[in-house]
Amino acid sequence: MRLTCTSDTTNTGSWWYNSTINRLQYSYCGVVWSAGGALSTARYKLAGAGTQNAGLAFGGPAPSLGTCTEEYNGTSWSAGGALSTGRYRLAGAGTQNAGLAFGGYYFPSGGGQGLCTEEYDGSSWSSGGALITERSSLAGAGTQNAGLAFGGLAGPSASSCTEEYNGTSWSTGGALSTARYSLGGSGTQNEALAFGGYPTLSCTEEYNGTSWSTGGDLITGRQGLAGAGTQNAGLAFGGFVSPASVSCTEEYNGTSWSAGGALITARYALAGAGTQNAGLAFGGFEGALRSCTEEYNEGIKTCTL
Numbered sequence: 470m471r472l473t474c475t476s477d478t479t480n481t482g483s484w485w486y487n488s489t490i491n492r493l494q495y496s497y498c499g500v501v502w503s504a505g506g507a508l509s510t511a512r513y514k515l516a517g518a519g520t521q522n523a524g525l526a527f528g529g530p531a532p533s534l535g536t537c538t539e540e541y542n543g544t545s546w547s548a549g550g551a552l553s554t555g556r557y558r559l560a561g562a563g564t565q566n567a568g569l570a571f572g573g574y575y576f577p578s579g580g581g582q583g584l585c586t587e588e589y590d591g592s593s594w595s596s597g598g599a600l601i602t603e604r605s606s607l608a609g610a611g612t613q614n615a616g617l618a619f620g621g622l623a624g625p626s627a628s629s630c631t632e633e634y635n636g637t638s639w640s641t642g643g644a645l646s647t648a649r650y651s652l653g654g655s656g657t658q659n660e661a662l663a664f665g666g667y668p669t670l671s672c673t674e675e676y677n678g679t680s681w682s683t684g685g686d687l688i689t690g691r692q693g694l695a696g697a698g699t700q701n702a703g704l705a706f707g708g709f710v711s712p713a714s715v716s717c718t719e720e721y722n723g724t725s726w727s728a729g730g731a732l733i734t735a736r737y738a739l740a741g742a743g744t745q746n747a748g749l750a751f752g753g754f755e756g757a758l759r760s761c762t763e764e765y766n767e768g769i770k771t772c773t774l
Contacts (some may be wrong), residue, residue, distance in 0.1 A: 500746060501730040502718070502763040506545035510537050511760035513753050516561030516570060516609070517695070517740030521747040521764055523565040525549070525589065526740060528573060529752070530557045538594070540565055541749065541762070550593035554585045560609035560618060560654070561740070566591035567613040569634065572621060574605045586634070588613055598638035602630045608654030608663060608696070615658040617642070617676070620666060622650040627668070631676070633658055643680035647672050653696035653705050653741075660700040662721065665708060667692040673726070675700055685725035689717045695741030695750060702745040704729070704765065707753060709737035714755045718765070720745055734761050 486493055512529030519525045524541035527549075528534075535555025539546040552570060559573025568589035575583050583605070586597035600618060607621025607628070616634035619642075623630065627649050631642035645663060652666025659678035665671065670690030674681040687705060694708030703721035706729075707714065714737045718729035732750060739753030748765035752758075 500720075500765055500767050502732050502750070502765050504733060505543075505749070505751075505762035505764045506541070507762055508546050508751055508760040509539055509548065510534060511752070511758040512537070513736075513738040513758055514557040515738075515740045515752050516559045516573075517742045517749070517751065518561040518563045518568045519565040519742045519749075521743040521749045521766075524742045524749045524751070525561070525563075525565045525568045526751055527552055527561065527568070527570055527589075528555075528557055528559045530758075538589070541751075546762070550589070552594050553587055553596065554583070556583055556585070558605040558622075559583070560607045560621075562609040562611045562616045563589070563613040565589075569597070569609070569611075569613045569616045570594070571597075571600055571609065571616070571618055571634075572604050572607045586639070597636075598634070601632055601639050601641060602628065604628050604630070604650075606650040608652045608666075610654045610656045610661040611658040617654075617656075617658045617661050619654065619661070619663055619676070620645055620649050620652045627666075631681070642678075643676070645681050646674055646683065651692040651738075653694045653708075655696040655698045655703045656700040662696070662698075662700045662703045664696065664703070664705055664721075665691050665694045670710075673721070685721070687726050688719055688728060689715060691715055691717075691737075693737035693739075695739045695753075697741045697743045697748045698745040704741070704743075704745045704748045706741065706748070706750055706765075707732055707736050707739045714753075730765070733763055734759065736761075 522543035556573035604621035614636035649666035691708030736753030
């Protein structure tokens, strides 16, 4: 028996026979991805912050994309103020009007991994305190005045380094139990979630403001994924498992991960924002740079038997 689920708006919680396709169908309430307004500039290896109706996208590959910032209003993206330092493989935190960008690879090519932190006020970026450890492909959580940076690639090696931001400067936090990069992150400075990445893939850790402890493993281990939500209501989506990108979404309840609705477009090196029940996925790569945006909301799933 093979189930194929798509979004629908009728027959909630019911069974029926579809004579057009000669198949039995049923529908139930679930959380599914739907198409949102496309980014103005297709890109990957970017960062995100904010909520589903007030999202922020910044950075990306190639000099022409490295400073690009866009703001989402729940329907479409519009141009925001450019980053002062163009970069990709950076991390983000905060909100649309109080965003935080840190780390990454600088431009031009060979510019190296960065310590640079910038703060967004809803219109423009300004310099913040530099990271203690320069790195790229790291993850972020928290707010502009209580940010968290963890993991990443420091030189040629995976990093376990965690740093806490107070709105002015970074200080050393408790190290990840497992060093990794290209991981996902969510939550706050005192209740953060780290998951996936290379080379650990399925490993999840929880931060209590002082130290990291082991959480439940992802069902599908992967790197280059995105995250949203909180420590007790996390969301992981997209990513890469050799030889291709994946569309799988998983939801975390503070103990274990469970399967959620699949992304419409499988991709990796995308960015995310929002909550577990109101998530936002944007950008990424699968065969080409992607501009697609998807929104995660409660809806009706129709399944064909």
